[in-house]
Amino acid sequence: MRRRLENFLAEHRKLSLAMLFxxxxxxxxxxxxxxxxxxxxRYSPVEIGSTLLGPPNSDHILGTDALGRxxxxxxxYGGRASLSVAFVAMxxxxxxxSFLGAAGGYIGGKLDRVVAVFMDAAYAFPTYIMAFMIxxxxxxDAINLSFAVAIAGIPGYFRIVRSxxxxxxxxxxxxAEVIIGAPTKYIVIHHILPYAIxxxxxxxxxxxxxxxxxxxxxxxxxxxxxxxxxxxxxxLRWGREVLLNGQWWPTVFPSIAIFLAVFGFxxxxxxxxxxxxxQAGGRFAVP
Amino acid sequence: MSRTSYVIARLIIAVPMVLLLLTLVxxxxxxxxxxxxxxMYGTRVSEEFARALRHEMGLDKPLYSQYIDYVLGxxxxxxxxxxxxxxxxxxxxxxxxxxxxxxxILGMILSVIIGLSLGVACALKRDxxxxxxxxxxxxxxxxxxxxxxxxxxxxxxxxxLHVLPVQGRFNPLTAPPLVTNFAxxxxxxxxxxxxxWDSLTHLVLPALGLAIWWAGLVARVSRASMIETLGEDYIxxxxxxxxxxxxxxxxxxxxxxxxxxxxxxxICFAVxxxxxxxxxxxxxxxxxxxxxxxxxxxxxxxxxxxxxxFYAISAVVVGTIVDVLYTFLDPRVSN
Numbered sequence: 001m002r003r004r005l006e007n008f009l010a011e012h013r014k015l016s017l018a019m020l021f022x023x024x025x026x027x028x029x030x031x032x033x034x035x036x037x038x039x040x041x042r043y044s045p046v047e048i049g050s051t052l053l054g055p056p057n058s059d060h061i062l063g064t065d066a067l068g069r070x071x072x073x074x075x076x077y078g079g080r081a082s083l084s085v086a087f088v089a090m091x092x093x094x095x096x097x098s099f100l101g102a103a104g105g106y107i108g109g110k111l112d113r114v115v116a117v118f119m120d121a122a123y124a125f126p127t128y129i130m131a132f133m134i135x136x137x138x139x140x141d142a143i144n145l146s147f148a149v150a151i152a153g154i155p156g157y158f159r160i161v162r163s164x165x166x167x168x169x170x171x172x173x174x175x176a177e178v179i180i181g182a183p184t185k186y187i188v189i190h191h192i193l194p195y196a197i198x199x200x201x202x203x204x205x206x207x208x209x210x211x212x213x214x215x216x217x218x219x220x221x222x223x224x225x226x227x228x229x230x231x232x233x234x235x236l237r238w239g240r241e242v243l244l245n246g247q248w249w250p251t252v253f254p255s256i257a258i259f260l261a262v263f264g265f266x267x268x269x270x271x272x273x274x275x276x277x278x279q280a281g282g283r284f285a286v287p
Numbered sequence: 288m289s290r291t292s293y294v295i296a297r298l299i300i301a302v303p304m305v306l307l308l309l310t311l312v313x314x315x316x317x318x319x320x321x322x323x324x325x326x327m328y329g330t331r332v333s334e335e336f337a338r339a340l341r342h343e344m345g346l347d348k349p350l351y352s353q354y355i356d357y358v359l360g361x362x363x364x365x366x367x368x369x370x371x372x373x374x375x376x377x378x379x380x381x382x383x384x385x386x387x388x389x390x391x392i393l394g395m396i397l398s399v400i401i402g403l404s405l406g407v408a409c410a411l412k413r414d415x416x417x418x419x420x421x422x423x424x425x426x427x428x429x430x431x432x433x434x435x436x437x438x439x440x441x442x443x444x445x446x447x448l449h450v451l452p453v454q455g456r457f458n459p460l461t462a463p464p465l466v467t468n469f470a471x472x473x474x475x476x477x478x479x480x481x482x483x484w485d486s487l488t489h490l491v492l493p494a495l496g497l498a499i500w501w502a503g504l505v506a507r508v509s510r511a512s513m514i515e516t517l518g519e520d521y522i523x524x525x526x527x528x529x530x531x532x533x534x535x536x537x538x539x540x541x542x543x544x545x546x547x548x549x550x551x552x553x554i555c556f557a558v559x560x561x562x563x564x565x566x567x568x569x570x571x572x573x574x575x576x577x578x579x580x581x582x583x584x585x586x587x588x589x590x591x592x593x594x595x596x597f598y599a600i601s602a603v604v605v606g607t608i609v610d611v612l613y614t615f616l617d618p619r620v621s622n
Contacts, residue, residue, distance in 0.1 A: 015419075121307035124606055128561025129598050133312070136583050136591065137319050137326050213432050217565055220434050221580055233434075240438055240569070244453070246446055255435040263430040270426065 016278075020271025023205075026264025030257065034079030043070035045077040045230040053247050063249035065235070066242055071250060075257050078230035083261065085146045085225075086211035092150035094204055097157025098196075104158075105165025106192060107184075116162065123155040131214050135223050145224055149214045157203065164196050198276040205269035209262045216258050232258045294611050301607045306358070308599040313357055316592050317350065327586040340370075344589060361596060367589035371582070376593035379578060384597060385468040386456065387574035390566070391559045393490055394497030395552065401498060402505025403548060407541065409506065410513035421506065428503035433562040436496040437569035444492060454571045456489050493570045497559050508551055513544040546617050553609035557602040 033040055043049070043060075049068030056063040062071040100119075104112035122130070131152035138144035168174060168191070177187050218224035219233025227234055232254040239250030317323060323346055324337045332340075341347040344367060345356055360366055366376035405425065409418045445453035456470050470486035516522065517540055525535045564576030571577075575594050582590035 118307065121304050122311060124304060124557065124602050125308055125311070125599055126557040126561040126602055128558070129564070129595065130315075132561075132564070132579075133315055133591075133595050134319070137315060137323070139326065209430065216432060217434065220432075220565060221568060223583060236434065236438070243438060243442055244446055248442060251438055251442075255432075255438065258435060259427075259431050262432070263427060266426060266430055 016271045016274030018271075019267045020275065023264045023267030023269075023271055026260050027268055030079055030261050030264065031083060033076045034083055037073070037076035037080060041070065041073035041076045043073045045069060045073040046228045053242060053250070055247075056249055062253045065250045066238060071253050074230040074235055075232070075253050078232045078235055078254065079257060079261070081142060081225050081229060081231040082212055082215055082219075082233070082258070083208075085142050085149070085215050086208050089146040089149035089153065089211040089215070090204060090207040092146065093153035094157050094200065094207055096150075097154045098161040098200060100154075101158040101161030102165045102188075102192065102196065105162035106169055106188070115158075119155045119158045123159060127152045127156065128214060128217060132218065132221070132223070135218055140223055140226050142225060145215060145218065148218075149211050152214070153207065153210065157207070160203065161196065161200070164199055165192065168192055168195050198272075202269050202273045202276065205265050205272060209265035209269070212258065212261050212265070290614050293614055297607060297610050301603055305600055305603050308603060309358055309361065309596065310354075312592070312595050312599055313354055316588075316595070317346075317353060322346075323588050327588050344370075357592075361600075366593040366596070369582075369587055369590050371585045371587045371590070376589050379590060380575065380593050380597050382468055383573060383575045383578040383594075384601075386470075386572060387560070387563055387567070387576065388601075389469045389471065390490065390493055390497070390572065390574065391556065391563055393494040394501070394559050394563070395555055397494055397498035398501035398505055398555065399548065399552065402502035403509050403545070405502070406506040406509030406548075407513050407536075407544070409510045410517065410544075411536070413514060418510075422510070425503035425506040428499050429501075431500070432565075433496055433500050434565040434569055436499055437493065437566055440492045440496055441569065451492055452489050453492060456486060456572055489570075493566045493572060496566055496569075497562055500562060501555055501559060505548055505551060505555075509544060509548050512547045513540065516540045516544040519543075542616075546613070549609065549613055549616060553606045556605040556609075560598055560602065 037045075047069060049060075049064055049070065051060070051064050052068045053066055054060055054064040054068075060070050060072065062075065065071055065074065100115060104115055131148045134148035134151055135145055138148060174187060174191055177191065215224055216231070216233030216236070219231045219235075220237050222234075222237060225231035225234050227238070235254045236251055236258075239254065243251045322337075322341075324332075324340050324344075328337065328340075338347070345353060348356070364377050366380070368374070369376055369379055372379065402425075405421050409421050412418050441453040444451040470490065471483065474480075474483035474486050522535060522540055525539045526532075530539075560575075563574065564580065566572070567574045567576040568580060575597065579591055579594040581587075582594065
């Protein structure tokens with residue numbers, strides 16, 4: 001049995017497929033619950049009920065919080081805030097970061113060096129504290145929150161994409177294209193993008209995971225999505241007040257949701273990365 | 288380039304790096320919100336009050352002169368006065384910083400010990416069930432946010448098992464007189480073993496929470512680097528000359544495999560500083576994170592700015608120290 005299990009796991013392809021599928025399953029489940037929250041959840045997430053801090057039962061399957069609100073509804077609706085803000089933040093920071101990184105890395109020049117120095121300095125700054133700083137000067141709402149997390153994420157993506165662009169630039173097939181006189185636009189569209197796109201897809205998946213961590217962390221500190229709107233991190237902040245009395249359900253269920261979302265997107269990224277690497281041979285650019 | 292000149296060059300680079308970061312902090316805190324007083328207080332205060340506040344904090348001066356005041360203030364240790372406690376910001380920050388530093392360093396040490404030993408063990412038992420389980424757990428560990436780990440620890444060790452304290456830094460009845468504000472050092476300086484033990488038990492859970500988060504990443508990096516090192520020619524040579532396997536691993540492989548882990552440690556400090564804010568909130572530890580979050584709710588602009596400035600400077604300082612240490616571990620860098 002043990003030998004068979006080891007053989008099974010040793011086949012990397014199967015392992016990465018397993019990661020890919022379980023990651024996708026987690027992501028789809030959570031997205032489904034969030035998107036169809038009004039149909040899935042029986043109660044409104046902000047409706048104050050009569051049973052305060054009721055443990056999970058057949059009526060409220062995940063119990064109720066300190067105001068008697070249904071936790072299952074809050075987890076479903078909370079996913080709307082956490083997932084959509086994270087997704088928007090990831091799109092903004094990857095678009096800006098990859099554009100600057102690819103342009104800077106491939107074209108080079110003085111401007112690239114200046115931008116790179118700034119990005120290096122910003123990268124030295126703790127990402128989470130940067131998001132915190134921007135969130136407090138912009139004020140707490142969903143759009144500002146996604147900007148804060150997006151801006152804080154840019155230096156990281158810039159550095160990765162720039163190093164990918166630099167490494168592609170020196171490949172022989174690109175040099176060959178340059179020598180036969182292919183225009184830069186042609187090279188970028190037909191060689192650089194297809195080469196970098198798989199790396200960017202992997203980064204996007206892991207980027208959502210990072211953004212969810214940041215957003216729920218800010219919510220937990222009280223500077224993210226403001227109550228009574230449901231959001232996983234914000235709900236944990238209030239659940240924590242009763243945790244030490246032994247009432248675990250207002251804390252545990254939003255925690256599980258955050259974990260599954262972050263784990264799901266990371267597994268999806270890892271699985272994709274392994275599969276891309278296998279297909280591309282040595283051509284895949286993300287380590 | 289000799290090692291000395293590399294180290295000097297690295298130290299010189301740190302200066303513009305700090306200046307750039309300070310500029311970044313200034314831009315975000317002063318220019319993005321337009322008017323920091325309005326950003327902090329909204330429209331709830333009268334114009335006269337807002338004007339008086341701006342004057343008190345020097346925010347009514349032209350931007351360039353605010354910038355010069357800010358940068359010069361940092362070099363002269365003058366970060367302004369806290370609106371809330373009426374104490375100089377620098378003394379508030381300096382009394383909170385050791386608390387944060389102590390916890391972060393302990394978290395770093397624990398994460399390297401846990402992560403490195405797991406990573407090396409995985410590399411040696413590559414593709415076994417143990418390897419796959421640990422790899423799965425280390426990915427999972429990185430995906431549990433620090434505040435969730437902290438809350439779980441509180442629940443398990445404080446509520447269910449009642450074995451470890453879950454709040455604060457000391458038992459308030461036996462708190463030692465503060466000398467350096469490092470709990471462990473203070474209790475040793477005052478020669479009080481009971482208090483030393485007390486502060487250590489208070490530190491275990493928060494530090495472990497931070498460590499679990501980062502250990503996953505350390506394990507992954509050290510596993511990959513150990514596997515790569517074990518495939519090198521000099522390892523084969525060491526084995527061929529008949530060295531015991533333990534000697535090959537500890538004396539030849541580990542030394543080289545540890546280099547990427549050291550690089551990771553430089554980033555680790557900056558990342559843990561961020562996670563630390565959450566840990567301090569959960570365990571009610573009066574460090575920089577607590578100070579800054581309280582300042583946000585008290586709308587104490589200069590304290591927020593002071594804390595962020597200190598975070599920025601300490602991240603660059605630790606990054607530089609790690610780079611310098613690296614040259615001692617890997618002589619190839621300075622060549």
